[in-house]
Amino acid sequence: MSNILLIEDDPRVASFISKGLQEKAFQVNAVANGMNGIDEALAFPYEIIILDIMLPDMSGFEVCKILRRRKNISPIIILSALDSPDEKVEGLQAGADDYLSKPFLFDELLARIQAQLRRVEFNKGIVEVQSYGGVVINTDEQNATRDGQALALSPLEYRLLLYLMRNREKALSRIQIGQSVWNTSFDTNTNTVDVYINFLRKKIDKGFDQPLIHTIKGTGYMFKMKQYES
Incomplete structure (x- = not known):
């Protein structure tokens, strides 16, 4: 049961993602702006952060940079309608681990989340002991x-x-x-x-x-x- 932080200001998109992930047994905390997202990410160890770029108070690129400067190591998957090669490069250079363009298929988002979780476990060499x-x-x-x-x-x-x-x-x-x-x-x-x-x-x-x-x-x-x- 992984905890996911969703930083997304569009309530329809946030509801769609949250409901879909909860049906897959993920726990999702959704916030609608960058500052709240930063506060949440630094206060609680989320396994994955899903981050929109066009937020009302700051760009998702800046959120990503701040989290990395604050030593937050949670995998970040950017979701954005901005899908030019330059924007994807900017997102990855800001510290994101993946970049998925809107509109997207939920199954693809789920596959990318699972891939990031596997990568973290592999890199740490950890097999979770229950x-x-x-x-x-x-x-x-x-x-x-x-x-x-x-x-x-x-x-x-x-x-x-x-x-x-x-x-x-x-x-x-x-x-x-x-x-x-x-x-x-x-x-x-x-x-x-x-x-x-x-x-x-x-x-x-x-x-x-x-x-x-x-x-x-x-x-x-x-x-x-x-x-x-x-």
């Missing part, structure tokens, strides 16, 4: 066990566990969890995250000597084998 603290997640079958015992998880509980697993030993705010596990329209005024954390705790930690889900006062939660000291 095992920690006795919890093993089978992402193909979308189920999990702890110490060999099957965990009866709902789809939302499974997605929450997978997100915690992939961000283990990191302090996660309720907003981060909500926007990543639910969607970009997550209501920050609800206690939904706390409710589902409690559901998951009963299935992950109850009956085991070592708790894995820890509350961090004033912040949120952490998935960690050793007790977090606040």
